[in-house]
Amino acid sequence: MTTPESEPWNALAAEPMDSVDGAVMAQIATLYTAIDPVPADLVERLQFALTLDALNAELAELQQLDAMAARGVDADQTKTLTFTSESLTTMVTITPAGPDRLRIDGWCAPGSGLVVELRQVNSSVEVDTDSDGRFVFADVAHGLTRFVIRVAQSAGRTPVITPAVEL
């Protein structure tokens, strides 16, 4: 039978850490930073999600199937994303529209009388939905983007906010 004392590492385990251990721990951090780096922009995306008005909103989720597409690098294709939350479903189709520009056709359900804000890191544009819940942003730049959807003329209602996606 193996007792703990008979394990060869047991004595080592009871010793205080020394400078070699410090070097090993530093090497471990270097190793994992190399093999599994924090994604570019992740810090920025998280900071963005924690802005004050984001915190007072109903958070929509990007549907999982769409999530892979949203995070993909295939920027030249038309893609459709669906966001769902308790009170609202929002679908957006993103189409290339000229050099470095995008067109976004969207639909909210239930959707009439809403204001959809397209928010990027340094800009924000709002449009109203039509009676069917449709909306269009005809000229959009690439970049980290989220949608904030409010009921028009209803200050008390909680807005819906989507996660940020890279367009």
Add this chain to the structure above:
Amino acid sequence: MGRAMVNAEAEHSTLACRAGHAFSSFRDGDSAAMADLVAMLTPILWHTVRAQRLDAASAEDVLQTTWLALVKSADKIADPRSVLQWLIVTARREAWRVSRGQARQTPQELFDDDIVSTEESPENLVLRSDTDQVLWAHIAALPDRCRELLRVIAFSDRPDYAQLARSLGMPVGSIGPTRGRCLAKLRLSLTTDARWEPR
């Protein structure tokens, strides 16, 4: 110079304490401090979550959920100095919840200590140096729980090791102030490998 001052300086130098200060500032109304906290802690939380074998997209969602939970619970955290522990516990729990949902087809994998997940398998890695390759071979041979512990703890500072190990659900004495079982195993296997050179 008194002992208290020395301790205070030592505390300020660790990740957990710097996080505690930023979180205190946030609670005192400095909203920019939250951005600092996110920048400071994203690496350690990323590795906390990825050690649970989540794909990158799910890991990002888990981190977002974790930070939102922090902001919602900000006033309920009794001691701001414990914010890093709180985040690690929350991120790990959320990662576990998500990965359990995803792993229904192969639930056994979550419990099997011998499997090296495909995300981490050495053939998929570009290891830049021989040191990294040797180190990786020895880390890969550790039990999963040890690998998770060392991976996460490596992104903190030594005075925080013992507390953070507890946040990861490891027993007292797993690491810090003594070497503990996981680091001792790694150290022993490294020192018996002629290819390994301590730096």
